[in-house]
Amino acid sequence: MFKVLVTETISEAGLEILRQDKDIKAEVRTGLSREDLLGAVADVDGMITRSGTPLDAEVLDAAKRLRAVARAGVGLDNIDLAEASRRGVVVINAPTGNTLAATEHTMAMMLSIVRRVPQAFSSVTSGEWKRSRFVGRQLSGKRLLIVGLGRIGTQVALRCRAFGMEVTAFDPYISAEKAERAGVKLVDDLA
Structure with missing residues (x-):
């Protein structure tokens, strides 16, 4: 046993x-x-x-x-x-165990910020919905820098590209070919 x-x-x-x-x-x-x-x-x-x-x-x-x-x-x-x-x-x-969960959480946080979900929720629950304060922002056309293009970073990049974002990444350990496959432009430093 x-x-x-x-x-x-x-x-x-x-x-x-x-x-x-x-x-x-x-x-x-x-x-x-x-x-x-x-x-x-x-x-x-x-x-x-x-x-x-x-x-x-x-x-x-x-x-x-x-x-x-x-x-x-x-x-x-x-x-x-x-x-x-x-x-x-x-x-x-389990190195891939939480890749999808972390990726989805990242996307949820990005959407929440750009669409001002917490503020909109607060407005609705307080009974003073002011719709005009919560329209007009979207991910499409925005630029994102990802620091670390490992499993999670790559999955976030792929989803952000699907949203129409320009994605760049800093990762000194990833080849330009891998970044290119994900549709990401590598940068040499964070400055």
């Missing part, structure tokens, strides 16, 4: 996959104090975490049987990767 400790909230669908495997015993224990975490990891073979559970040398030392850590998300800054590697603990993450 492979014992997995889930220390933070993950989707019910993900938990159901664990529950259906007869060789896995999944235990969900969220909101653990440092002391409780050190005790909880003592007999686990695997862990699923997000960004709120620190897996440093002390925790890894307490997790004598730990063989794998799955990070439900992108960042790994809460996990001591060098220490995990030294101990033979495999660490995986």
